[in-house]
Amino acid sequence: xxxxxxxxxxxxxxxxxxxxxxxxxxxxxxxxxxxxxxxxxxxxxxxxxxxxxxxxxxxxxxxxxxxxxxxxxxxxxxxxxxxxxxxxxxxxxxxxxxxxxxxxxxxxxxxxx
Amino acid sequence: xxxxxxxxxxxxxxxxxxxxxxxxxxxxxxxxxxxxxxxxxxxxxxxxxxxxxxxxxxxxxxxxxxxxxxxxxxxxxxxxxxxxxxxxxxxxxxxxxxxxxxxxxxxxxxxxx
Numbered sequence: 318x319x320x321x322x323x324x325x326x327x328x329x330x331x332x333x334x335x336x337x338x339x340x341x342x343x344x345x346x347x348x349x350x351x352x353x354x355x356x357x358x359x360x361x362x363x364x365x366x367x368x369x370x371x372x373x374x375x376x377x378x379x380x381x382x383x384x385x386x387x388x389x390x391x392x393x394x395x396x397x398x399x400x401x402x403x404x405x406x407x408x409x410x411x412x413x414x415x416x417x418x419x420x421x422x423x424x425x426x427x428x429x430x
Numbered sequence: 431x432x433x434x435x436x437x438x439x440x441x442x443x444x445x446x447x448x449x450x451x452x453x454x455x456x457x458x459x460x461x462x463x464x465x466x467x468x469x470x471x472x473x474x475x476x477x478x479x480x481x482x483x484x485x486x487x488x489x490x491x492x493x494x495x496x497x498x499x500x501x502x503x504x505x506x507x508x509x510x511x512x513x514x515x516x517x518x519x520x521x522x523x524x525x526x527x528x529x530x531x532x533x534x535x536x537x538x539x540x541x542x543x
Binding site for chain 1: 434465473475478529532533534535536537
């Protein structure tokens with residue numbers, strides 16, 4: 318069962334902000350939202366995660382709606398190297414049998430010059 | 431930090447042969463994951479270990495697949511006998527806890543002819 322829904326693809330211009338949406342309407346109170354990306358031929362790369370507050374790091378910002386049913390990953394100044402598949406994943410963050418990370422199809426972001 | 435190290439990077443083998451994929455996790459990480467990626471099925475979790483103990487192997491496709499983690503710094507995924515449908519990119523990842531992100535290796539591209 319898919320816990321998240323992402324559009325299959327989007328594009329943006331280099332230097333502009335890329336806003337990647339994700340719906341997770343059935344998210345539970347103890348589930349976090351994680352974002353990973355996979356650049357062609359490489360292993361997935363962790364970007365950011367959050368529970369209910371907005372989060373920012375050197376790679377991106379994560380905006381989670383107040384009802385937590387959707388979120389947006391923001392790459393503030395997209396570059397050609399940000400072209401990748403971006404995965405939004407919800408997951409309970411505690412050690413044990415439920416700590417596995419399940420990837421969906423993700424969204425393919427194409428950054429154009 | 432050398433990251434998660436996988437070997438070999440590429441493997442071409444004939445159907446029926448035994449294949450062993452290797453992974454060295456990041457020192458100090460206590461969880462290790464084996465994933466398989468194909469165009470048709472995307473990223474699939476095969477098995478994961480916590481503190482060297484297999485926790486969930488429900489993703490292992492069949493008895494031809496086996497995985498071991500004899501110590502905290504080494505894991506193997508073995509396919510015996512290999513079949514053409516096993517052709518895929520196999521990723522190993524490690525993590526220091528369920529709250530934290532996973533670090534993936536560069537993958538092993540397996541081709542069974």
